[in-house]
Amino acid sequence: MRNRGHVYLNGRIVPAHEAAISPFDVGLLRGYAVFDLLQTVGGKPFQLEGHLERFRNSASLLGLQVPLPDDEITRIILELLELNDYDESIVRMVLTGGESDDGMHFDPATPTFLIITHELFTVPEESYRSGTKLVTFEHRRELPQAKTTNYLTWLRNHSMLEQENAIDLLYHADGYVSEAATASFYVVRNGRIHAPDTGVLCGTVGTMVLDHAASEFEVVRGPVTLEDALGADEAFITSSVRGVVPIVQIDDSVIGDGTVGPVTTSLMTICRGAMQAE
Amino acid sequence: MRNRGHVYLNGRIVPAHEAAISPFDVGLLRGYAVFDLLQTVGGKPFQLEGHLERFRNSASLLGLQVPLPDDEITRIILELLELNDYDESIVRMVLTGGESDDGMHFDPATPTFLIITHELFTVPEESYRSGTKLVTFEHRRELPQAKTTNYLTWLRNHSMLEQENAIDLLYHADGYVSEAATASFYVVRNGRIHAPDTGVLCGTVGTMVLDHAASEFEVVRGPVTLEDALGADEAFITSSVRGVVPIVQIDDSVIGDGTVGPVTTSLMTICRGAMQAE
Numbered sequence: 377m378r379n380r381g382h383v384y385l386n387g388r389i390v391p392a393h394e395a396a397i398s399p400f401d402v403g404l405l406r407g408y409a410v411f412d413l414l415q416t417v418g419g420k421p422f423q424l425e426g427h428l429e430r431f432r433n434s435a436s437l438l439g440l441q442v443p444l445p446d447d448e449i450t451r452i453i454l455e456l457l458e459l460n461d462y463d464e465s466i467v468r469m470v471l472t473g474g475e476s477d478d479g480m481h482f483d484p485a486t487p488t489f490l491i492i493t494h495e496l497f498t499v500p501e502e503s504y505r506s507g508t509k510l511v512t513f514e515h516r517r518e519l520p521q522a523k524t525t526n527y528l529t530w531l532r533n534h535s536m537l538e539q540e541n542a543i544d545l546l547y548h549a550d551g552y553v554s555e556a557a558t559a560s561f562y563v564v565r566n567g568r569i570h571a572p573d574t575g576v577l578c579g580t581v582g583t584m585v586l587d588h589a590a591s592e593f594e595v596v597r598g599p600v601t602l603e604d605a606l607g608a609d610e611a612f613i614t615s616s617v618r619g620v621v622p623i624v625q626i627d628d629s630v631i632g633d634g635t636v637g638p639v640t641t642s643l644m645t646i647c648r649g650a651m652q653a654e
Numbered sequence: 655m656r657n658r659g660h661v662y663l664n665g666r667i668v669p670a671h672e673a674a675i676s677p678f679d680v681g682l683l684r685g686y687a688v689f690d691l692l693q694t695v696g697g698k699p700f701q702l703e704g705h706l707e708r709f710r711n712s713a714s715l716l717g718l719q720v721p722l723p724d725d726e727i728t729r730i731i732l733e734l735l736e737l738n739d740y741d742e743s744i745v746r747m748v749l750t751g752g753e754s755d756d757g758m759h760f761d762p763a764t765p766t767f768l769i770i771t772h773e774l775f776t777v778p779e780e781s782y783r784s785g786t787k788l789v790t791f792e793h794r795r796e797l798p799q800a801k802t803t804n805y806l807t808w809l810r811n812h813s814m815l816e817q818e819n820a821i822d823l824l825y826h827a828d829g830y831v832s833e834a835a836t837a838s839f840y841v842v843r844n845g846r847i848h849a850p851d852t853g854v855l856c857g858t859v860g861t862m863v864l865d866h867a868a869s870e871f872e873v874v875r876g877p878v879t880l881e882d883a884l885g886a887d888e889a890f891i892t893s894s895v896r897g898v899v900p901i902v903q904i905d906d907s908v909i910g911d912g913t914v915g916p917v918t919t920s921l922m923t924i925c926r927g928a929m930q931a932e
Contacts (some may be wrong), residue, residue: 380678383677392676392677392678393676395676395677396674396675397677397679397682398670398671398673398675399663399670399768400658400770401676401682402668402809404675404679404681404682404687404748404803405689405746406803406804406805406806407685407687407747407803407804407805407806408805408806409685410863420704438810439810440807441811464756465798466756469681470683472682473809477658478744478772478773479744479772480812481689481812482811490677492677492678494755494756495756497756516794517808518796518806518807519806524685524806525682525684526684526685526804526806527684527685527686528684528685528716528796528797528804529714529752529796529797531680531684531686531758532715532717534758535717544730633756637916645925
């Protein structure tokens with residue numbers, strides 16, 4: 377087994393192999409858990425404040441409460457980053473309902489709070505230059521405003537995505553697109569950026585980039601049909617660990633002229649700039 | 655913390671507090687897990703064969719494989735039951751994709767296989783005599799044929815159900831009912847039993863009871879509208895740990911005349927008979 381460094385679990389920082397999640401945890405038995413993740417830039421957590429805010433919001437949608445204040449969590453994350461010492465890391469915070477004797481009842485006052493780190497993976501530079509592909513999938517997330525641990529549909533299709541050389545699934549339902557399985561999804565039509573705004577998780581990087589781009593591009597928040605997505609001039613996804621990634625193909629449909637368009641190129645530049653400025 | 659006896663985890667039977675699920679398990683990080691549970695009758699596993707078959711089927715829908723043959727699992731369960739020594743138990747088997755360095759990739763060849771027991775809870779006798787209530791909820795399970803660990807919608811509404819003195823949620827979508835959150839759902843109209851047959855998990859107790867009742871009642875497997883459910887003569891749920899439980903109210907609608915009807919009464923008798931005959 378690979379060395380996974382140290383992790384934080386319920387009040388203690390310990391080597392990963394000493395951290396024991398109980399077999400009676402409702403995060404495991406009932407999937408009752410939320411999480412958030414972020415990447416480091418120059419070894420420092422990027423957009424930590426925004427991720428903590430979203431993490432607390434996800435928790436509250438499940439009737440849970442993150443048991444530590446922001447400054448304490450920040451201190452723990454910095455200590456983990458120093459101990460684990462990757463060049464760049466992904467930091468993952470997980471909060472579950474805690475242990476349950478009967479697999480039904482649990483006490484929200486004793487949640488399980490876990491923080492682990494992974495080595496940052498990077499998307500090949502070629503994907504940013506030439507764009508990537510999405511595969512559509514009819515699906516509606518159960519509680520889209522909360523970042524729950526439920527990634528069943530995505531993981532079941534993970535090897536299909538690798539075979540198709542696609543970067544992610546694009547979820548749609550009743551003719552409307554919502555988001556990619558692990559990223560926010562946007563289209564560009566006639567110079568305007570269209571952001572689906574219902575049934576989606578609020579994307580931290582997407583929000584940042586669109587805020588930065590507000591003076592340059594009009595952003596329309598509202599429903600986007602699958603048809604509009606397939607016929608868009610440009611499309612892109614945003615995520616905390618990948619930034620802005622151009623989409624040039626959805627299923628068998630080529631988006632625009634099949635190359636990375638000018639709006640997406642601008643947004644990639646903006647995103648990289650914002651990350652370097654940190 | 656309560657004594658949870660011994661558990662089986664990946665090849666070993668150990669005291670529950672010594673069983674450590676890794677913080678890198680995709681069952682925890684990504685909700686990528688299936689389970690099954692059964693109760694004991696007279697201290698012996700009831701319908702173990704059927705539950706193992708369904709458990710293997712659930713696993714296979716997630717590209718996973720239960721790593722032990724039935725006879726080995728049976729031997730482990732019997733050993734756990736003897737060690738934990740409840741009067742009657744619930745046996746819960748859980749299978750996850752196993753550990754993942756990056757929270758994405760895992761090797762189906764090294765799943766996490768867990769078996770735990772709980773003390774059997776019983777539904778109050780009054781519920782069988784006078785019937786119980788369901789609360790409707792618009793929801794479609796993600797992969798209904800598989801018994802996954804995702805019970806987000808149910809657990810989020812658990813305290814509402816207790817306040818409403820309701821036994822479960824009744825899921826419906828597009829005008830059709832599917833199943834209760836933790837049980838199969840059936841209605842009786844004009845002497846016929848109607849069993850929703852799409853978007854549902856195959857119920858082991860429900861199947862057993864309807865098989866036993868086949869000479870006595872006609873069973874219609876097919877779509878059941880929410881309207882038909884609300885206007886039914888009788889309704890009932892079935893589950894492995896509760897048998898047949900009459901439903902006399904759905905939301906504010908009284909079912910039939912609000913008492914436990916003759917078909918449900920017959921089926922409760924059949925179910926109890928089948929369990930005692932074991």
